Amino acid sequence: MTDTILDRIKAYKLDEIADDKASLPLADVEAAAHNAPPVRGFAEALGRAQAKGYGLIAEVKKASPSKGLIRKDFHPASLAEAYEAGGATCLSVLTDRPSFQGAKPFLTQARKATSLPALRKDFMYDPYQVVEARALHADCILIIMASVSDAQAAELEDTAFDWGMDALIEVHDRAELDRALVLKSPLIGINNRNLKTFETTLETTRELSKAVPPGRLMISESGLNTPEDLADMASCGARSFLIGESLMRQENVAEATRALLKDPVAA
């Protein structure tokens, strides 16, 4: 069987984690996490936003495996400020370097420039990374069901909760969704990107949303470009969105964010 992008990412990530543990022991990371500023409620902010309209997790994303370089003029703090000015609810900041040209300090810089809660967008396998996320001032971590076992997912989620953070559980298909629903987190991210072909289709959210029970907060992720896309997803019950590329490609990010959030029916 051929390797998927997640297999390739996991291989280098496990090496990276081993190196990080050797250079900065867990006790030191825990000390930094204890000194981090208080957690900003990520799930709570999305719940409040979507009670009035839409919740937007706006992604600070320089590059991706599917598209290469997305934004040349890349300054995490000013992009975060622009997202906040445009009406974003939360930030998502990529900290993975090899595939996304992200960096750990980007998270701290972006969050510090705003009052928004921030997601550490990375590929998580080890509780060490979760504590590190808090040390970098994250308010939420990502758990990708396609790349972890049930036991790993529960361990990552428990560690996030122990540190007062939220956990966004990401799924791509029905089997992953069924596993995600065993976890405690209310945040279910439905990713529209097929990780084998990199193609995005909103049909993924349309289909999987039918199986998400009330009480969970659904987030449609990837491949969202227009107010009509958001209205389409909202009609399936997903009133929160994770959006990167379509906003990162705009010159005026604040204006583009504002325009994207405009209700196409009311407009």
Ligand SMILES: O=C(O)c1ccccc1NCC(=O)[C@H](O)[C@H](O)COP(=O)(O)O
């Ligand atoms: O973005 C990619 O190419 C990608 C490839 C492999 C694994 C994950 C990938 N993206 C992570 C994400 O989930 C997206 O950055 C996020 O949902 C925003 O998507 P978009 O609005 O399409 O940039």
